[in-house]
Amino acid sequence: MNAFEQLESNVRYYCRRWPVVFATSHGSTIFDEDSKAYLDFFAGAGVLSYGHNNPELVEVALSHLRSGKLLHSLDTFTVEKREFLHTFEELILKPRHMDMVVQTVGPTGATAVEAALQLAQRVTGNRAVLGFEGGYHGMSYRAASVSASLAGRETVAHIGDFVALPFVKEMTSDDLDLLDRTLRAGFEGEKFGAILIEATQGEGGARAFDPDYLSALRLKATELGLMVIADEVQAGVGRTGTFFSFEESGLDPDIVCLSKAISGLGLPMAINLIRRNLDTWNSGEFTGTFRGNNLAFATSTKMLQTYWSDSLFEQDTKHKGTLVLDALHAIANTYESLDFSVNGNGLLCGLDVKDTELADQVTRAAFERQLIVETCGAGDKVVKLLPPLTTTDEELRQGLQLLSDAFAEVCVASVA
Numbered sequence: 001m002n003a004f005e006q007l008e009s010n011v012r013y014y015c016r017r018w019p020v021v022f023a024t025s026h027g028s029t030i031f032d033e034d035s036k037a038y039l040d041f042f043a044g045a046g047v048l049s050y051g052h053n054n055p056e057l058v059e060v061a062l063s064h065l066r067s068g069k070l071l072h073s074l075d076t077f078t079v080e081k082r083e084f085l086h087t088f089e090e091l092i093l094k095p096r097h098m099d100m101v102v103q104t105v106g107p108t109g110a111t112a113v114e115a116a117l118q119l120a121q122r123v124t125g126n127r128a129v130l131g132f133e134g135g136y137h138g139m140s141y142r143a144a145s146v147s148a149s150l151a152g153r154e155t156v157a158h159i160g161d162f163v164a165l166p167f168v169k170e171m172t173s174d175d176l177d178l179l180d181r182t183l184r185a186g187f188e189g190e191k192f193g194a195i196l197i198e199a200t201q202g203e204g205g206a207r208a209f210d211p212d213y214l215s216a217l218r219l220k221a222t223e224l225g226l227m228v229i230a231d232e233v234q235a236g237v238g239r240t241g242t243f244f245s246f247e248e249s250g251l252d253p254d255i256v257c258l259s260k261a262i263s264g265l266g267l268p269m270a271i272n273l274i275r276r277n278l279d280t281w282n283s284g285e286f287t288g289t290f291r292g293n294n295l296a297f298a299t300s301t302k303m304l305q306t307y308w309s310d311s312l313f314e315q316d317t318k319h320k321g322t323l324v325l326d327a328l329h330a331i332a333n334t335y336e337s338l339d340f341s342v343n344g345n346g347l348l349c350g351l352d353v354k355d356t357e358l359a360d361q362v363t364r365a366a367f368e369r370q371l372i373v374e375t376c377g378a379g380d381k382v383v384k385l386l387p388p389l390t391t392t393d394e395e396l397r398q399g400l401q402l403l404s405d406a407f408a409e410v411c412v413a414s415v416a
């Protein structure tokens, strides 16, 4: 029996999908301990948007480590945090006219969601949350309890004080009626405090809400005195092209949760952005030991300066997203009788094959071809593509060809 089977909990998951021992990585490629190369179109579930071991960010990390600078600092003032805050304000907040303060929460996406929910309850006095089918917000107890995507899964987490509305791809007046009725009815008579939404859902199926619906949510929340929390843990930091996935809508959230890709290098880091006038926390009311990861502040600053000083990177991601969507449409057209549908926004894309077994077989066939892709969505029926944003066009084409080959192997068998 190997060390993993003997010593690691049964809860382990990804290693069962990709049963090799990974050793090194660079850009969009991971190598196993026998130096076999895998093209990574999963990117650490969206953490490695700026590639594995991005050389410029590695340089920053190495020089930080060699210099004797602080690594851990709770939420004390540090040089790295100051630089990060200034850079974030200049490159991200100001150009988007967002008057928000930064709360360092650490170090996971779930922690950011916990903090957001607690603040929303503090501001509104109401605990119940309105969310959406397919929403995923993390595995801590409260975050899991508002993650509709976990409903019915084998988990002890209890979905509670929570109502999930259907996902809205193209808004109709029925969606607006349902929103209005649900918000006015409350949860078992108790008023809602927050609307929690991923403007583009990750685990829910790589699917983007209708921007008009997002704008309508904002208006309704303002009318009824609720807070809007945008969970940008997976779709944020450029994944959909724009820095925030809600940018092209009127969602205008009160709190934004960011984690995963925010350090640029894959280091644990999470922050919340809070509309300035709603930052009513008492000092120390929400703490956490790992809020001051200075290595992550330093690499994040460099990532922002490198990729977000102008709009070139954003345009490039949108261009790459089109390449991926075209390839997914081509696959869907090839197997027309199987009625696949294509989802996506920027480089958060998926092919809904409407069959759990088929999606699983495709990801396994892809892995045999040394391409790493995962499934997502209700029943894991969507083959999800989440390559690093730094993947070259050539690598994208290569990976999409491998995916198409995997479909050819699996679908020929299932159509026959």
Ligand SMILES: Cc1ncc(COP(=O)(O)O)c(C=O)c1O
Binding pocket: 045, 107, 108, 109, 110, 111, 113, 136, 137, 138, 139, 198, 202, 203, 231, 232, 233, 234, 235, 259, 260
């Ligand atoms: C949208 C979203 N929110 C929150 C989380 C939870 O983040 P973490 O796993 O870092 O707690 C995830 C993780 O996949 C996510 O996709």
